[in-house]
Structure formats: structure tokens, C-alpha cells
Amino acid sequence: MTFTVGIAGITGKFAKRLVSHLLKRQDIAIRGYCRDPSKVPEEISSSSQVTLIKGDAFDNDSIRTFASSCDVIVCCYLGDDKLMVDGQKALIDACDECHVPRYIASDWALDYTKLKLGELFPKDPMIHVKAYLEDKKVQGVHILIGGFMEPIFSPFFNIFDPQTNTFRYWGNGDEIMEGTTYDNAAEFTAAIAVDATASGIKKFLGGRATIREIAQSFEKVYGIKPSLESRGSLDDLYKLMHQMRDESPSNIYGYMSMFFYYYWINGQTLVGTDLDNEKYPAVKPVSWEDFMAQCPVQALPAAFFALSG
Template sequence: MAITVGIAGFTGKFAKRLVSHLLKRHNVSIRGYCRDPSKAPETISSSAQVTLFEGDAFNKDALTVFAKGCDVIVCCYLGDDKLMVDGQKMLIDVCDECEVPRYIASDWALDYTKLKLGELFPKDPMIHVKAYAGTKKVQGVHILIGGFMKPIFSPFFNIYDPQSQALRFWSSGDEIMEGTTYNNAAEFTAAVAVDQKATGILKCNFFQYPESSVAELPSKNSPLLFEKVYGIKPTLESNGSLDDLYKLMHVKREKIPEDIYSYISLFFYYYWINGQTLLGKDLHNDRYAEVKPVSWANFMTQWPLKALPTSFFALNA
């Protein structure tokens, strides 16, 4: 059955990866919405399966033209709270007016449904949007993936030190860190988009699954895996307890709240490992057999040791 997938925020990094997987499906037509269609790669924009529409997130007339005829709309917005909340609300309203059956929200996150507003503040928009979508005719779809795994090795988290070959951790270092690679998340989203029965919350945790070990990195057992892949056994350095981390992240935020990058990674790390946002065992990993999970070892072998810290995706790209 042919299906038309609308993608808002078409030229973003995740959207491009999503489109690459959708184009492998010959029964899919893609309608892309973005501020500057010229930024779309020619390999995508020249496809007979793709139609591009120009407009910003708050141009209701342009959004309406884009949304008409879509069987599902995937929101790939990434930006400030105004875009992530008000922009998505407008897009949801347009979906309702144009009778688009499903709306895949810009989530791809830890299980934020277990958070209170203000706890992991970057995820507050998702809580607002999920609640808003629940009041509309369009059926909301929310894809939870744990955390994106590439930033683990980046300066953002400061877990891996390429100079000293050290792995740093908070708490015991053995906590579960659920997650999914960027590509697996996009591939899973493509499968959800074309599955017209997929609604509500869908959870995938491909990075840990189906391995039995829990937090291979960073953990007290991680040097074994690191040594196996790179031939180097890193040292382990404790940053402190979970309580120490909680205190530090709030002190930094209270001291200079506008310097968000001095503490945002600490908030992510805390709620990633404190057990509150775990996806658990009720996953949808096996729902789409075409999505092949990538393990820690698989991921690491794709990157030379020197390039490992640069493997992360840009959060604002």
C-alpha cells in the first residue's frame, strides 16, 4: 500500500538519515517541509519520491499546503523551547485540520513520561507536546530510544579522555545506560512511519539489546571491551557518587544559569543512570525485523581510536 510521509524540519541531520531509509521503500512518497529547500542534498531533492515545500515553523498557510495528503507527519524540529513546543503545537493543529491520521513527535529520548517538569529541563517540551497531542484527533506517536550513543565518547559528556586513555564515571559505573545509535533510531522511525497501525509510545533500545551485559561503557568491566577492540586498557576514574553529581549540576545551574553547556550534560548523565527514565523490558525492538541492532563492539570497531571523540553528532545541527 502506497503511503505519503511528511517530514517537517526536512534539512536537519536526523531528517536526512530518516529520508535515506524511507527512500529504500518504493511505496513511499515523501513531502519535505523546511525554510530553505536548497539545503537538501541533490541526491534527495532530485528523487521522484520527494516533493519539497518551503516555509517556517509558524507559517500556518505553508504548513497546511505541506500537510494536505499526508498519511503521517514526522516532526524533526530541533531548537529552542518556542520551536519545540509552540512550533509543534501549530503543526499538530494543522494535522488535525488536514485530517492527517498520525503525528510522530520530535522525541527520540529517555522515557521522559517518568519525569516531572523541570527535572530534566531540556525534555520539558516533549512532556508538553505529548499532553497537547493527546487532546487532538491526530494520533500521537512517541519514539523513545534511551540516549543517542555517539556523544558518550565526546567532550560533551567528558567520559572518555583520549589524552590519558581514561574512562570517567559517576556513581558505581555499572548503571544501565540504555541507548540507540543515530542510524538505528532513524531506521526504526522509518519503519514506524510506514506502519499505519503504529501509534502511542514505541520503545527501542538497540544498543544494549540483545546483549546481556548492561552498561558496557562506561563501567568497571568496560576496559575489557575497550582492550578487545583497541588493544588498550584504559584506566577508570570515579568522579563521585550519584548524590555528588546531583549537587554539582544544580550548583552550576544556579551559579550561572545562562551558561547552559556547563551543566546540561550533567543533567543528562544523571537522569540517564539514576534509573528513573529506563525504558525497561517492554520494548518494540523485534517489531521491525529489518532494523538490525548495533552493539557497543560493532560501533567502536567502526571508529579508529583517534577519531572516536569526534564520532558524536552536533546537537544543534
């Protein structure tokens, strides 16, 4: 018997990895939803297991066509607040109308359930969507994986300097960083998608380490001793990120990474140690050290950007 997984936003980098894991099973059918099916890689679009439906996030007729006959829908949207809130609400409403039993929300990074609205503004849509799902017939599924590992080494966070092999950090350097790679998170998501009994909040992690431990793993894997550079306390970071937003609120990318970093390491959004990893033993967690062992040192800074390929 075929189990049908709907993937909204199938052209995204996370969605493509999710599809690659789902297609390893012959009993899985995939219904993909996107604005431009020509952007779906040929190895996906040519699969006999994949059906693509064209439409935008607010085309209710197309969304219902997409949702029909799905056993679960996974939202892989990534965009502005309108897409992440209203776009997901449109999918959720379609789930109710088309009797789709489960909806996997576009959550993943950080445990936003411990945040108040406005604290980490990019996660506000997730708070709204979770609340919306609580009044619906479709069962909401929320997958939390700590933070994605790849961006830590990219210029976005400005933590790792590949020219000098320096790790910059805020705090005392002993704050826990929970992390999971994109591909590992996609593996866990695939496992949850095909598990018809999985609902509610599910927590997975590839690994937990401090920036000091990550630097030690870097030396172990690459044979290069990195430097550690303190940028100040967490209070210093909090003041700076709010100052930057107050002075130039439209320059979101100038301060957004600081907000993410602050709430990632201040302990508030930790997924913790009570995980669902062991319920899906076929998925092997990829630790910080494992991730570096899989990635050449010269490729680390571009690991996040390479995901779009």
C-alpha cells in the same frame, strides 16, 4: 499505492538519516518541510520521491500545504522551547485540519514520561507536546530509544578522554546506560513511520551496558586497555549540576550535559526491557560494541559532530 511521509525539519542530521532509510522503498513519497530547501543534500532533493516545501515553523499556510496528503508526519525539529512546543503544536493542529492520521513527535532520547516538569529541563517540551496530543484527533506516536550513543564519546559529556583512553563516570560504574545510534534510531523510526498501525509509545534499544562494560568492549574492539576514573557519587553529581545552574543559569551548556547524564544513569528514565525491537525484525539493533566496531578509534570523539555531514 504510494505512502506519503511528511518530515518537518528535513535539513537536520537525524532527518537526513531517516530519509535515507525511507528512500530504500519505492512505494514511499516524502514531503519535506524546511526554511531553506537549498540546505537539503542533493541526493535527497534530486530524488523523484521527494517534494520540498519551504516555510518556517510558524507559517501556518505553508505548514498546511506541507501536511496536505501526508499519511504520517515525523517532526525532526531541534531547537529552543518555543520551537519544540509551539512549533510542534502548529504541526499537530495542521494534522487535525488536514486529516493526517498520525504524528510522530520529536522525542527519542530517554523516557521523559517518567519525569516531572523541571527535572530534566530540555525534555519539558516533550511532556507538554505529549499532553497536547492527547486531546487531538491525530494519533500521537512517541519513539523512545534510551540515549544516543555518539555524544557519549564527544567532549559534550566529557566522559571519554581520547588522549589518555580514559572513561570518566559518576556513580559506582554499574549503572545501566541504554543506547541507540542515530542511524539505528532513524531505521526504527522509518519502520514505525510506514507502519500505519503503530501509535502510542514505542520503545527501541540498540544496547544496554554499564560504563565498565563499555570500557571492556572498547578494549575488545580496539585492543587498547582504557582506564576508569570515578568523578564521585550520583549525589555529588546532583549537587554539582544544580550548584552550577544556580550560580550561572545562563550558561546552559556548562551544566546541561550533567543533567542529561544524571537522569540517563540514575534509573529514572530507563526504557527497560519490554521493547518493540522484535516487531520490526528487519531492523538490526546496534549495540555499544557494534557501534565501536563500526567506528575507528580516532573517529570516536568526532562521531557526533560527523553526523551533520
